[in-house]
Amino acid sequence: MGETSASFQKGSSESEESISLSQVLSALSFAIELTDGAMHGHSLRSCLLGMRIATEAGFSTEEKNSLYYALLLKDVGNEEILGLRCDRGASIVSKLGMGSLAADAINNLEEHWDGSGTPYGLCGSEIPRLARVAAIAQHLDMFSIGRNSRIALETLQEWSGSWFDPQLVDVVVALDERNALWDGCSASHSIEEARALVLSLDPHRRHHLDDDQIDRICEAFAEIVDAKSHFTFRHSIGVAETARGIAEALHLRPDRIRLVWRAALLHDLGKLSISNKILDKTSKLTDAEWDIVKQHPGLTRRILEQIAPFQEIAIVAGEHHEKLDGSGYPNRLTAKDLSLESRIIAVADVYSALSEDRPYRAGLNLSQILPILNGLAGRQVDKDCVEALLSYLTTHRPLEMDAQMAAAARLTRFCA
Ligand SMILES: [Fe+2]
Ligand SMILES: [Fe+2]
Incomplete structure:
Protein backbone atom coordinates (compact mmCIF):
# COMPACT_ATOMS: atom_id res chain seq x y z
CA MET A 1 0.00 0.00 0.00
CA GLY A 2 2.82 2.45 0.85
CA GLU A 3 2.29 6.13 1.34
CA THR A 4 -1.18 7.64 1.61
CA SER A 5 -2.32 11.08 0.48
CA ALA A 6 -2.51 12.25 4.10
CA SER A 7 1.05 11.14 4.87
CA PHE A 8 2.52 12.38 1.58
CA GLN A 9 5.32 14.86 2.19
CA LYS A 10 4.74 17.80 -0.06
CA GLY A 11 8.39 18.80 0.36
CA SER A 12 9.46 18.94 -3.24
CA SER A 13 6.91 21.03 -5.06
CA GLU A 14 5.67 19.13 -8.10
CA SER A 15 5.69 22.21 -10.27
CA GLU A 16 9.43 22.65 -9.71
CA GLU A 17 10.20 19.28 -11.18
CA SER A 18 10.17 19.14 -14.92
CA ILE A 19 8.35 16.60 -17.04
CA SER A 20 9.27 15.59 -20.56
CA LEU A 21 6.79 14.34 -23.09
CA SER A 22 8.55 11.00 -23.49
CA GLN A 23 8.33 10.38 -19.74
CA VAL A 24 4.58 10.81 -19.96
CA LEU A 25 4.20 8.80 -23.14
CA SER A 26 6.23 5.88 -21.91
CA ALA A 27 3.96 5.75 -18.86
CA LEU A 28 0.97 5.79 -21.19
CA SER A 29 2.38 2.99 -23.27
CA PHE A 30 2.83 1.04 -20.05
CA ALA A 31 -0.85 1.70 -19.27
CA ILE A 32 -1.94 0.45 -22.66
CA GLU A 33 0.18 -2.65 -22.34
CA LEU A 34 -1.49 -3.59 -19.09
CA THR A 35 -4.50 -4.60 -21.16
CA ASP A 36 -5.22 -8.21 -21.97
CA GLY A 37 -3.59 -9.41 -25.12
CA ALA A 38 -1.09 -6.57 -25.25
CA MET A 39 2.63 -7.33 -25.35
CA HIS A 40 4.52 -5.74 -22.51
CA GLY A 41 7.14 -3.30 -23.72
CA HIS A 42 6.00 -3.58 -27.34
CA SER A 43 5.76 0.17 -27.99
CA LEU A 44 9.12 0.79 -26.38
CA ARG A 45 10.88 -1.87 -28.44
CA SER A 46 9.09 -0.82 -31.62
CA CYS A 47 10.25 2.72 -30.96
CA LEU A 48 13.89 1.59 -30.62
CA LEU A 49 13.74 -0.56 -33.76
CA GLY A 50 11.97 2.11 -35.80
CA MET A 51 14.37 4.86 -34.77
CA ARG A 52 17.36 2.73 -35.74
CA ILE A 53 15.84 2.00 -39.14
CA ALA A 54 14.98 5.67 -39.73
CA THR A 55 18.47 6.80 -38.75
CA GLU A 56 20.12 4.23 -41.01
CA ALA A 57 17.78 5.19 -43.87
CA GLY A 58 18.82 8.85 -43.51
CA PHE A 59 15.49 10.29 -42.36
CA SER A 60 15.44 13.99 -41.45
CA THR A 61 15.42 15.10 -37.83
CA GLU A 62 11.82 16.23 -38.19
CA GLU A 63 10.77 12.83 -39.53
CA LYS A 64 12.60 11.02 -36.75
CA ASN A 65 11.02 13.23 -34.09
CA SER A 66 7.56 12.46 -35.40
CA LEU A 67 8.30 8.77 -35.75
CA TYR A 68 9.47 8.62 -32.15
CA TYR A 69 6.12 9.79 -30.76
CA ALA A 70 4.10 7.90 -33.34
CA LEU A 71 5.71 4.61 -32.31
CA LEU A 72 5.19 5.25 -28.62
CA LEU A 73 1.53 6.01 -29.19
CA LYS A 74 0.63 3.76 -32.08
CA ASP A 75 -1.38 1.31 -30.00
CA VAL A 76 -3.55 3.98 -28.48
CA GLY A 77 -5.69 3.41 -31.52
CA ASN A 78 -5.40 -0.36 -31.50
CA GLU A 79 -8.94 -1.66 -31.57
CA GLU A 80 -8.02 -5.15 -30.51
CA ILE A 81 -6.24 -3.90 -27.45
CA LEU A 82 -8.32 -0.98 -26.27
CA GLY A 83 -11.50 -1.36 -28.26
CA LEU A 84 -11.06 2.17 -29.55
CA ARG A 85 -11.64 3.58 -33.00
CA CYS A 86 -8.61 3.12 -35.26
CA ASP A 87 -8.05 6.82 -35.75
CA ARG A 88 -7.99 7.41 -32.01
CA GLY A 89 -4.20 7.24 -31.70
CA ALA A 90 -3.82 9.68 -34.54
CA SER A 91 -6.30 12.11 -33.03
CA ILE A 92 -4.55 11.99 -29.66
CA VAL A 93 -1.23 12.55 -31.37
CA SER A 94 -2.51 15.68 -33.09
CA LYS A 95 -4.15 16.85 -29.87
CA LEU A 96 -0.80 16.64 -28.15
CA GLY A 97 0.57 18.93 -30.81
CA MET A 98 2.85 16.34 -32.35
CA GLY A 99 2.04 17.29 -35.87
CA SER A 100 0.50 15.66 -38.87
CA LEU A 101 3.52 13.50 -39.73
CA ALA A 102 3.10 11.47 -36.55
CA ALA A 103 -0.67 11.25 -36.98
CA ASP A 104 -0.24 10.08 -40.60
CA ALA A 105 2.21 7.42 -39.51
CA ILE A 106 -0.35 5.96 -37.13
CA ASN A 107 -3.26 6.27 -39.54
CA ASN A 108 -1.41 4.37 -42.26
CA LEU A 109 0.18 1.69 -40.14
CA GLU A 110 -1.87 -1.09 -41.69
CA GLU A 111 -1.23 -0.16 -45.32
CA HIS A 112 0.77 -2.66 -47.40
CA TRP A 113 3.40 -1.90 -50.04
CA ASP A 114 1.42 -3.81 -52.71
CA GLY A 115 -1.83 -1.95 -51.99
CA SER A 116 -3.49 -4.85 -50.16
CA GLY A 117 -3.66 -3.04 -46.81
CA THR A 118 -6.22 -0.91 -44.99
CA PRO A 119 -7.87 1.57 -44.63
CA TYR A 120 -7.08 3.26 -47.95
CA GLY A 121 -5.35 0.55 -49.99
CA LEU A 122 -2.40 2.86 -50.66
CA CYS A 123 0.44 1.52 -52.74
CA GLY A 124 4.25 1.85 -52.54
CA SER A 125 5.44 5.41 -52.06
CA GLU A 126 1.87 6.64 -51.57
CA ILE A 127 2.15 5.22 -48.06
CA PRO A 128 3.78 7.79 -45.77
CA ARG A 129 7.41 6.88 -45.13
CA LEU A 130 7.03 6.94 -41.38
CA ALA A 131 4.13 4.49 -41.57
CA ARG A 132 6.28 2.11 -43.63
CA VAL A 133 9.02 2.17 -40.98
CA ALA A 134 6.51 1.84 -38.15
CA ALA A 135 4.89 -1.18 -39.81
CA ILE A 136 8.28 -2.88 -40.10
CA ALA A 137 9.24 -2.02 -36.53
CA GLN A 138 6.05 -3.46 -35.08
CA HIS A 139 6.34 -6.59 -37.20
CA LEU A 140 9.93 -7.15 -36.06
CA ASP A 141 9.01 -6.83 -32.42
CA MET A 142 5.91 -8.99 -32.59
CA PHE A 143 7.76 -11.81 -34.33
CA SER A 144 10.98 -11.59 -32.35
CA ILE A 145 9.26 -11.55 -28.97
CA GLY A 146 6.61 -14.07 -29.98
CA ARG A 147 9.15 -16.40 -31.68
CA ASN A 148 12.69 -15.18 -32.26
CA SER A 149 14.63 -12.53 -34.14
CA ARG A 150 15.64 -14.93 -36.95
CA ILE A 151 12.00 -15.68 -37.74
CA ALA A 152 11.21 -11.98 -37.50
CA LEU A 153 13.84 -11.23 -40.14
CA GLU A 154 12.93 -14.16 -42.39
CA THR A 155 9.25 -13.24 -42.47
CA LEU A 156 10.14 -9.61 -43.06
CA GLN A 157 12.19 -10.61 -46.10
CA GLU A 158 9.51 -12.99 -47.26
CA TRP A 159 6.95 -10.16 -47.28
CA SER A 160 9.37 -7.61 -48.71
CA GLY A 161 7.66 -6.01 -51.71
CA SER A 162 4.25 -7.37 -50.76
CA TRP A 163 3.64 -5.96 -47.29
CA PHE A 164 6.85 -4.09 -46.68
CA ASP A 165 8.92 -1.45 -48.48
CA PRO A 166 11.82 -3.46 -50.02
CA GLN A 167 14.35 -0.65 -49.59
CA LEU A 168 13.59 -0.41 -45.90
CA VAL A 169 13.81 -4.19 -45.55
CA ASP A 170 17.34 -3.95 -46.98
CA VAL A 171 18.14 -1.32 -44.35
CA VAL A 172 16.95 -3.69 -41.63
CA VAL A 173 19.08 -6.53 -42.98
CA ALA A 174 22.14 -4.27 -43.08
CA LEU A 175 21.57 -3.16 -39.48
CA ASP A 176 21.16 -6.75 -38.36
CA GLU A 177 24.40 -7.80 -40.08
CA ARG A 178 26.24 -5.06 -38.21
CA ASN A 179 24.63 -6.14 -34.91
CA ALA A 180 23.12 -2.69 -34.68
CA LEU A 181 19.43 -3.58 -34.61
CA TRP A 182 18.38 -5.49 -31.54
CA ASP A 183 19.99 -3.79 -28.53
CA GLY A 184 17.35 -3.52 -25.78
CA CYS A 185 14.80 -5.34 -27.92
CA SER A 186 15.25 -9.05 -27.33
CA ALA A 187 13.48 -11.16 -24.76
CA SER A 188 16.67 -11.14 -22.65
CA HIS A 189 16.40 -7.37 -22.15
CA SER A 190 14.11 -6.01 -19.47
CA ILE A 191 11.40 -3.48 -20.21
CA GLU A 192 13.28 -1.05 -17.95
CA GLU A 193 16.33 -1.32 -20.21
CA ALA A 194 14.19 -0.63 -23.25
CA ARG A 195 12.53 2.31 -21.48
CA ALA A 196 15.88 3.84 -20.51
CA LEU A 197 17.11 3.55 -24.10
CA VAL A 198 13.89 5.08 -25.43
CA LEU A 199 14.08 8.01 -23.01
CA SER A 200 17.69 8.65 -24.01
CA LEU A 201 16.53 9.02 -27.63
CA ASP A 202 13.80 11.55 -26.83
CA PRO A 203 14.29 14.37 -29.32
CA HIS A 204 12.85 16.84 -26.82
CA ARG A 205 14.40 15.52 -23.63
CA ARG A 206 15.70 18.95 -22.79
CA HIS A 207 12.37 20.51 -23.57
CA HIS A 208 10.19 20.53 -20.51
CA LEU A 209 6.45 20.73 -20.68
CA ASP A 210 4.72 23.74 -19.20
FE1 LIG B 1 -12.80 4.12 -10.52
FE1 LIG C 1 -14.41 6.88 -11.84
Whole structure:
Protein backbone atom coordinates (compact mmCIF):
# COMPACT_ATOMS: atom_id res chain seq x y z
CA MET A 1 0.00 0.00 0.00
CA GLY A 2 2.82 2.45 0.85
CA GLU A 3 2.29 6.13 1.34
CA THR A 4 -1.18 7.64 1.61
CA SER A 5 -2.32 11.08 0.48
CA ALA A 6 -2.51 12.25 4.10
CA SER A 7 1.05 11.14 4.87
CA PHE A 8 2.52 12.38 1.58
CA GLN A 9 5.32 14.86 2.19
CA LYS A 10 4.74 17.80 -0.06
CA GLY A 11 8.39 18.80 0.36
CA SER A 12 9.46 18.94 -3.24
CA SER A 13 6.91 21.03 -5.06
CA GLU A 14 5.67 19.13 -8.10
CA SER A 15 5.69 22.21 -10.27
CA GLU A 16 9.43 22.65 -9.71
CA GLU A 17 10.20 19.28 -11.18
CA SER A 18 10.17 19.14 -14.92
CA ILE A 19 8.35 16.60 -17.04
CA SER A 20 9.27 15.59 -20.56
CA LEU A 21 6.79 14.34 -23.09
CA SER A 22 8.55 11.00 -23.49
CA GLN A 23 8.33 10.38 -19.74
CA VAL A 24 4.58 10.81 -19.96
CA LEU A 25 4.20 8.80 -23.14
CA SER A 26 6.23 5.88 -21.91
CA ALA A 27 3.96 5.75 -18.86
CA LEU A 28 0.97 5.79 -21.19
CA SER A 29 2.38 2.99 -23.27
CA PHE A 30 2.83 1.04 -20.05
CA ALA A 31 -0.85 1.70 -19.27
CA ILE A 32 -1.94 0.45 -22.66
CA GLU A 33 0.18 -2.65 -22.34
CA LEU A 34 -1.49 -3.59 -19.09
CA THR A 35 -4.50 -4.60 -21.16
CA ASP A 36 -5.22 -8.21 -21.97
CA GLY A 37 -3.59 -9.41 -25.12
CA ALA A 38 -1.09 -6.57 -25.25
CA MET A 39 2.63 -7.33 -25.35
CA HIS A 40 4.52 -5.74 -22.51
CA GLY A 41 7.14 -3.30 -23.72
CA HIS A 42 6.00 -3.58 -27.34
CA SER A 43 5.76 0.17 -27.99
CA LEU A 44 9.12 0.79 -26.38
CA ARG A 45 10.88 -1.87 -28.44
CA SER A 46 9.09 -0.82 -31.62
CA CYS A 47 10.25 2.72 -30.96
CA LEU A 48 13.89 1.59 -30.62
CA LEU A 49 13.74 -0.56 -33.76
CA GLY A 50 11.97 2.11 -35.80
CA MET A 51 14.37 4.86 -34.77
CA ARG A 52 17.36 2.73 -35.74
CA ILE A 53 15.84 2.00 -39.14
CA ALA A 54 14.98 5.67 -39.73
CA THR A 55 18.47 6.80 -38.75
CA GLU A 56 20.12 4.23 -41.01
CA ALA A 57 17.78 5.19 -43.87
CA GLY A 58 18.82 8.85 -43.51
CA PHE A 59 15.49 10.29 -42.36
CA SER A 60 15.44 13.99 -41.45
CA THR A 61 15.42 15.10 -37.83
CA GLU A 62 11.82 16.23 -38.19
CA GLU A 63 10.77 12.83 -39.53
CA LYS A 64 12.60 11.02 -36.75
CA ASN A 65 11.02 13.23 -34.09
CA SER A 66 7.56 12.46 -35.40
CA LEU A 67 8.30 8.77 -35.75
CA TYR A 68 9.47 8.62 -32.15
CA TYR A 69 6.12 9.79 -30.76
CA ALA A 70 4.10 7.90 -33.34
CA LEU A 71 5.71 4.61 -32.31
CA LEU A 72 5.19 5.25 -28.62
CA LEU A 73 1.53 6.01 -29.19
CA LYS A 74 0.63 3.76 -32.08
CA ASP A 75 -1.38 1.31 -30.00
CA VAL A 76 -3.55 3.98 -28.48
CA GLY A 77 -5.69 3.41 -31.52
CA ASN A 78 -5.40 -0.36 -31.50
CA GLU A 79 -8.94 -1.66 -31.57
CA GLU A 80 -8.02 -5.15 -30.51
CA ILE A 81 -6.24 -3.90 -27.45
CA LEU A 82 -8.32 -0.98 -26.27
CA GLY A 83 -11.50 -1.36 -28.26
CA LEU A 84 -11.06 2.17 -29.55
CA ARG A 85 -11.64 3.58 -33.00
CA CYS A 86 -8.61 3.12 -35.26
CA ASP A 87 -8.05 6.82 -35.75
CA ARG A 88 -7.99 7.41 -32.01
CA GLY A 89 -4.20 7.24 -31.70
CA ALA A 90 -3.82 9.68 -34.54
CA SER A 91 -6.30 12.11 -33.03
CA ILE A 92 -4.55 11.99 -29.66
CA VAL A 93 -1.23 12.55 -31.37
CA SER A 94 -2.51 15.68 -33.09
CA LYS A 95 -4.15 16.85 -29.87
CA LEU A 96 -0.80 16.64 -28.15
CA GLY A 97 0.57 18.93 -30.81
CA MET A 98 2.85 16.34 -32.35
CA GLY A 99 2.04 17.29 -35.87
CA SER A 100 0.50 15.66 -38.87
CA LEU A 101 3.52 13.50 -39.73
CA ALA A 102 3.10 11.47 -36.55
CA ALA A 103 -0.67 11.25 -36.98
CA ASP A 104 -0.24 10.08 -40.60
CA ALA A 105 2.21 7.42 -39.51
CA ILE A 106 -0.35 5.96 -37.13
CA ASN A 107 -3.26 6.27 -39.54
CA ASN A 108 -1.41 4.37 -42.26
CA LEU A 109 0.18 1.69 -40.14
CA GLU A 110 -1.87 -1.09 -41.69
CA GLU A 111 -1.23 -0.16 -45.32
CA HIS A 112 0.77 -2.66 -47.40
CA TRP A 113 3.40 -1.90 -50.04
CA ASP A 114 1.42 -3.81 -52.71
CA GLY A 115 -1.83 -1.95 -51.99
CA SER A 116 -3.49 -4.85 -50.16
CA GLY A 117 -3.66 -3.04 -46.81
CA THR A 118 -6.22 -0.91 -44.99
CA PRO A 119 -7.87 1.57 -44.63
CA TYR A 120 -7.08 3.26 -47.95
CA GLY A 121 -5.35 0.55 -49.99
CA LEU A 122 -2.40 2.86 -50.66
CA CYS A 123 0.44 1.52 -52.74
CA GLY A 124 4.25 1.85 -52.54
CA SER A 125 5.44 5.41 -52.06
CA GLU A 126 1.87 6.64 -51.57
CA ILE A 127 2.15 5.22 -48.06
CA PRO A 128 3.78 7.79 -45.77
CA ARG A 129 7.41 6.88 -45.13
CA LEU A 130 7.03 6.94 -41.38
CA ALA A 131 4.13 4.49 -41.57
CA ARG A 132 6.28 2.11 -43.63
CA VAL A 133 9.02 2.17 -40.98
CA ALA A 134 6.51 1.84 -38.15
CA ALA A 135 4.89 -1.18 -39.81
CA ILE A 136 8.28 -2.88 -40.10
CA ALA A 137 9.24 -2.02 -36.53
CA GLN A 138 6.05 -3.46 -35.08
CA HIS A 139 6.34 -6.59 -37.20
CA LEU A 140 9.93 -7.15 -36.06
CA ASP A 141 9.01 -6.83 -32.42
CA MET A 142 5.91 -8.99 -32.59
CA PHE A 143 7.76 -11.81 -34.33
CA SER A 144 10.98 -11.59 -32.35
CA ILE A 145 9.26 -11.55 -28.97
CA GLY A 146 6.61 -14.07 -29.98
CA ARG A 147 9.15 -16.40 -31.68
CA ASN A 148 12.69 -15.18 -32.26
CA SER A 149 14.63 -12.53 -34.14
CA ARG A 150 15.64 -14.93 -36.95
CA ILE A 151 12.00 -15.68 -37.74
CA ALA A 152 11.21 -11.98 -37.50
CA LEU A 153 13.84 -11.23 -40.14
CA GLU A 154 12.93 -14.16 -42.39
CA THR A 155 9.25 -13.24 -42.47
CA LEU A 156 10.14 -9.61 -43.06
CA GLN A 157 12.19 -10.61 -46.10
CA GLU A 158 9.51 -12.99 -47.26
CA TRP A 159 6.95 -10.16 -47.28
CA SER A 160 9.37 -7.61 -48.71
CA GLY A 161 7.66 -6.01 -51.71
CA SER A 162 4.25 -7.37 -50.76
CA TRP A 163 3.64 -5.96 -47.29
CA PHE A 164 6.85 -4.09 -46.68
CA ASP A 165 8.92 -1.45 -48.48
CA PRO A 166 11.82 -3.46 -50.02
CA GLN A 167 14.35 -0.65 -49.59
CA LEU A 168 13.59 -0.41 -45.90
CA VAL A 169 13.81 -4.19 -45.55
CA ASP A 170 17.34 -3.95 -46.98
CA VAL A 171 18.14 -1.32 -44.35
CA VAL A 172 16.95 -3.69 -41.63
CA VAL A 173 19.08 -6.53 -42.98
CA ALA A 174 22.14 -4.27 -43.08
CA LEU A 175 21.57 -3.16 -39.48
CA ASP A 176 21.16 -6.75 -38.36
CA GLU A 177 24.40 -7.80 -40.08
CA ARG A 178 26.24 -5.06 -38.21
CA ASN A 179 24.63 -6.14 -34.91
CA ALA A 180 23.12 -2.69 -34.68
CA LEU A 181 19.43 -3.58 -34.61
CA TRP A 182 18.38 -5.49 -31.54
CA ASP A 183 19.99 -3.79 -28.53
CA GLY A 184 17.35 -3.52 -25.78
CA CYS A 185 14.80 -5.34 -27.92
CA SER A 186 15.25 -9.05 -27.33
CA ALA A 187 13.48 -11.16 -24.76
CA SER A 188 16.67 -11.14 -22.65
CA HIS A 189 16.40 -7.37 -22.15
CA SER A 190 14.11 -6.01 -19.47
CA ILE A 191 11.40 -3.48 -20.21
CA GLU A 192 13.28 -1.05 -17.95
CA GLU A 193 16.33 -1.32 -20.21
CA ALA A 194 14.19 -0.63 -23.25
CA ARG A 195 12.53 2.31 -21.48
CA ALA A 196 15.88 3.84 -20.51
CA LEU A 197 17.11 3.55 -24.10
CA VAL A 198 13.89 5.08 -25.43
CA LEU A 199 14.08 8.01 -23.01
CA SER A 200 17.69 8.65 -24.01
CA LEU A 201 16.53 9.02 -27.63
CA ASP A 202 13.80 11.55 -26.83
CA PRO A 203 14.29 14.37 -29.32
CA HIS A 204 12.85 16.84 -26.82
CA ARG A 205 14.40 15.52 -23.63
CA ARG A 206 15.70 18.95 -22.79
CA HIS A 207 12.37 20.51 -23.57
CA HIS A 208 10.19 20.53 -20.51
CA LEU A 209 6.45 20.73 -20.68
CA ASP A 210 4.72 23.74 -19.20
CA ASP A 211 1.68 23.43 -16.96
CA ASP A 212 -0.81 23.95 -19.77
CA GLN A 213 0.84 21.29 -21.92
CA ILE A 214 0.76 18.85 -19.00
CA ASP A 215 -2.93 19.62 -18.48
CA ARG A 216 -3.59 18.96 -22.17
CA ILE A 217 -1.84 15.60 -21.93
CA CYS A 218 -3.87 14.65 -18.86
CA GLU A 219 -7.02 15.60 -20.78
CA ALA A 220 -5.94 13.43 -23.71
CA PHE A 221 -5.34 10.49 -21.32
CA ALA A 222 -8.78 11.07 -19.84
CA GLU A 223 -10.28 10.92 -23.30
CA ILE A 224 -8.57 7.62 -23.99
CA VAL A 225 -9.99 6.13 -20.81
CA ASP A 226 -13.46 7.56 -21.43
CA ALA A 227 -13.53 6.26 -24.99
CA LYS A 228 -13.01 2.69 -23.82
CA SER A 229 -16.64 2.11 -22.91
CA HIS A 230 -19.65 4.09 -24.04
CA PHE A 231 -20.98 3.93 -20.50
CA THR A 232 -18.06 6.00 -19.29
CA PHE A 233 -18.22 8.45 -22.17
CA ARG A 234 -17.07 11.76 -20.62
CA HIS A 235 -16.78 10.19 -17.14
CA SER A 236 -13.21 11.27 -16.40
CA ILE A 237 -13.68 14.76 -17.77
CA GLY A 238 -16.97 15.02 -15.84
CA VAL A 239 -15.33 13.93 -12.59
CA ALA A 240 -12.55 16.44 -13.20
CA GLU A 241 -14.97 19.32 -13.79
CA THR A 242 -16.98 18.46 -10.70
CA ALA A 243 -13.85 17.95 -8.58
CA ARG A 244 -12.52 21.31 -9.69
CA GLY A 245 -15.87 22.90 -8.81
CA ILE A 246 -15.70 21.41 -5.32
CA ALA A 247 -12.07 22.45 -4.88
CA GLU A 248 -12.91 26.01 -5.90
CA ALA A 249 -15.93 26.12 -3.61
CA LEU A 250 -13.58 25.04 -0.80
CA HIS A 251 -11.16 27.84 -1.77
CA LEU A 252 -8.16 25.59 -2.35
CA ARG A 253 -4.96 27.23 -3.61
CA PRO A 254 -4.56 27.29 -7.40
CA ASP A 255 -1.74 24.71 -7.34
CA ARG A 256 -3.89 22.35 -5.27
CA ILE A 257 -6.84 22.86 -7.62
CA ARG A 258 -4.56 21.94 -10.50
CA LEU A 259 -3.49 18.78 -8.68
CA VAL A 260 -7.15 17.86 -8.11
CA TRP A 261 -7.93 18.53 -11.79
CA ARG A 262 -5.13 16.29 -13.01
CA ALA A 263 -5.68 13.48 -10.51
CA ALA A 264 -9.41 13.50 -11.33
CA LEU A 265 -8.77 13.35 -15.07
CA LEU A 266 -6.47 10.38 -14.54
CA HIS A 267 -8.27 8.57 -11.72
CA ASP A 268 -9.61 5.67 -13.83
CA LEU A 269 -6.50 5.14 -15.96
CA GLY A 270 -6.19 1.64 -14.47
CA LYS A 271 -9.49 0.76 -16.17
CA LEU A 272 -7.59 0.50 -19.43
CA SER A 273 -6.54 -2.92 -18.23
CA ILE A 274 -10.08 -4.16 -17.58
CA SER A 275 -11.73 -5.98 -20.44
CA ASN A 276 -14.83 -4.45 -21.98
CA LYS A 277 -16.58 -7.75 -21.38
CA ILE A 278 -16.55 -6.79 -17.71
CA LEU A 279 -16.98 -3.01 -18.06
CA ASP A 280 -20.02 -3.30 -20.31
CA LYS A 281 -21.58 -6.32 -18.65
CA THR A 282 -25.29 -5.79 -18.05
CA SER A 283 -25.76 -8.58 -15.52
CA LYS A 284 -24.26 -8.82 -12.06
CA LEU A 285 -20.48 -9.24 -11.92
CA THR A 286 -19.12 -12.51 -10.58
CA ASP A 287 -16.78 -12.38 -7.57
CA ALA A 288 -13.81 -12.97 -9.84
CA GLU A 289 -14.86 -10.13 -12.15
CA TRP A 290 -15.42 -7.84 -9.23
CA ASP A 291 -11.90 -8.65 -7.96
CA ILE A 292 -10.54 -7.52 -11.32
CA VAL A 293 -12.52 -4.27 -11.21
CA LYS A 294 -11.17 -3.59 -7.74
CA GLN A 295 -7.62 -3.61 -9.04
CA HIS A 296 -8.05 -0.51 -11.18
CA PRO A 297 -7.23 2.20 -8.62
CA GLY A 298 -3.97 0.40 -7.76
CA LEU A 299 -3.08 0.19 -11.44
CA THR A 300 -3.84 3.89 -11.87
CA ARG A 301 -1.33 4.53 -9.13
CA ARG A 302 1.30 2.23 -10.62
CA ILE A 303 1.00 3.88 -14.02
CA LEU A 304 1.21 7.43 -12.70
CA GLU A 305 4.06 6.65 -10.31
CA GLN A 306 6.26 6.17 -13.34
CA ILE A 307 6.14 9.90 -13.93
CA ALA A 308 8.46 11.16 -11.20
CA PRO A 309 6.77 14.55 -10.59
CA PHE A 310 3.35 12.87 -10.45
CA GLN A 311 3.92 11.02 -7.15
CA GLU A 312 1.20 12.85 -5.23
CA ILE A 313 -1.21 12.73 -8.18
CA ALA A 314 -0.60 8.97 -8.33
CA ILE A 315 -1.47 8.51 -4.66
CA VAL A 316 -4.53 10.78 -4.73
CA ALA A 317 -5.88 9.23 -7.94
CA GLY A 318 -5.29 5.73 -6.57
CA GLU A 319 -7.51 6.51 -3.55
CA HIS A 320 -10.69 7.49 -5.39
CA HIS A 321 -12.62 4.40 -4.23
CA GLU A 322 -11.42 4.55 -0.62
CA LYS A 323 -14.07 5.53 1.96
CA LEU A 324 -13.72 7.42 5.25
CA ASP A 325 -15.13 4.48 7.23
CA GLY A 326 -12.73 1.93 5.77
CA SER A 327 -15.32 0.26 3.53
CA GLY A 328 -13.61 1.25 0.27
CA TYR A 329 -11.00 -0.41 -1.92
CA PRO A 330 -8.29 -1.40 -2.71
CA ASN A 331 -6.63 -0.72 0.67
CA ARG A 332 -9.56 -0.12 3.03
CA LEU A 333 -7.99 3.16 4.08
CA THR A 334 -9.80 5.31 6.65
CA ALA A 335 -10.39 9.05 7.25
CA LYS A 336 -6.97 9.63 8.79
CA ASP A 337 -5.28 8.42 5.58
CA LEU A 338 -7.25 10.50 3.10
CA SER A 339 -6.29 14.07 2.22
CA LEU A 340 -8.83 16.71 1.31
CA GLU A 341 -7.83 16.45 -2.37
CA SER A 342 -8.45 12.73 -2.30
CA ARG A 343 -11.86 13.21 -0.60
CA ILE A 344 -12.88 15.78 -3.21
CA ILE A 345 -12.25 13.33 -6.04
CA ALA A 346 -14.08 10.54 -4.22
CA VAL A 347 -17.20 12.73 -3.94
CA ALA A 348 -16.95 13.90 -7.55
CA ASP A 349 -16.59 10.28 -8.68
CA VAL A 350 -19.65 9.09 -6.76
CA TYR A 351 -21.68 12.04 -8.05
CA SER A 352 -20.64 11.43 -11.68
CA ALA A 353 -21.14 7.69 -11.46
CA LEU A 354 -24.69 8.13 -10.12
CA SER A 355 -25.58 10.64 -12.82
CA GLU A 356 -24.30 8.49 -15.70
CA ASP A 357 -25.98 5.52 -17.34
CA ARG A 358 -24.51 2.18 -16.33
CA PRO A 359 -24.96 -1.18 -18.07
CA TYR A 360 -27.38 -2.19 -15.33
CA ARG A 361 -29.30 1.10 -14.77
CA ALA A 362 -30.04 4.51 -16.29
CA GLY A 363 -28.39 7.65 -14.93
CA LEU A 364 -30.10 9.23 -11.92
CA ASN A 365 -31.28 12.83 -11.78
CA LEU A 366 -30.32 15.31 -9.11
CA SER A 367 -33.41 14.73 -7.00
CA GLN A 368 -32.40 11.05 -6.78
CA ILE A 369 -28.69 11.70 -6.32
CA LEU A 370 -28.78 14.25 -3.53
CA PRO A 371 -30.44 12.04 -0.89
CA ILE A 372 -27.94 9.28 -1.69
CA LEU A 373 -25.00 11.64 -1.30
CA ASN A 374 -26.45 13.07 1.89
CA GLY A 375 -26.78 9.55 3.24
CA LEU A 376 -23.13 8.86 2.52
CA ALA A 377 -21.83 12.20 3.82
CA GLY A 378 -19.90 11.95 7.04
CA ARG A 379 -19.80 8.15 6.90
CA GLN A 380 -18.25 7.18 3.62
CA VAL A 381 -17.54 10.51 1.98
CA ASP A 382 -16.50 13.88 3.34
CA LYS A 383 -19.38 16.09 4.49
CA ASP A 384 -17.65 19.38 3.64
CA CYS A 385 -16.96 18.11 0.12
CA VAL A 386 -20.62 17.15 -0.35
CA GLU A 387 -21.67 20.61 0.83
CA ALA A 388 -19.16 22.21 -1.50
CA LEU A 389 -20.55 20.08 -4.32
CA LEU A 390 -24.05 21.36 -3.56
CA SER A 391 -22.93 24.97 -3.59
CA TYR A 392 -21.06 24.35 -6.86
CA LEU A 393 -24.16 22.78 -8.42
CA THR A 394 -26.36 25.60 -7.17
CA THR A 395 -24.22 28.23 -8.86
CA HIS A 396 -23.16 26.30 -11.97
CA ARG A 397 -26.16 24.10 -12.73
CA PRO A 398 -29.04 26.30 -11.60
CA LEU A 399 -31.39 24.80 -14.17
CA GLU A 400 -30.84 21.30 -12.87
CA MET A 401 -30.91 22.51 -9.30
CA ASP A 402 -34.53 23.56 -9.35
CA ALA A 403 -36.06 25.41 -6.43
CA GLN A 404 -36.76 22.24 -4.54
CA MET A 405 -33.21 21.01 -4.85
CA ALA A 406 -31.80 24.36 -3.84
CA ALA A 407 -33.97 24.25 -0.74
CA ALA A 408 -32.80 20.73 0.01
CA ALA A 409 -29.23 21.90 -0.43
CA ARG A 410 -29.68 24.78 2.01
CA LEU A 411 -31.27 22.47 4.50
CA THR A 412 -28.40 20.04 4.26
CA ARG A 413 -25.94 22.82 4.89
CA PHE A 414 -27.65 23.75 8.13
CA CYS A 415 -28.66 20.37 9.39
CA ALA A 416 -26.01 17.89 8.25
FE1 LIG B 1 -12.80 4.12 -10.52
FE1 LIG C 1 -14.41 6.88 -11.84
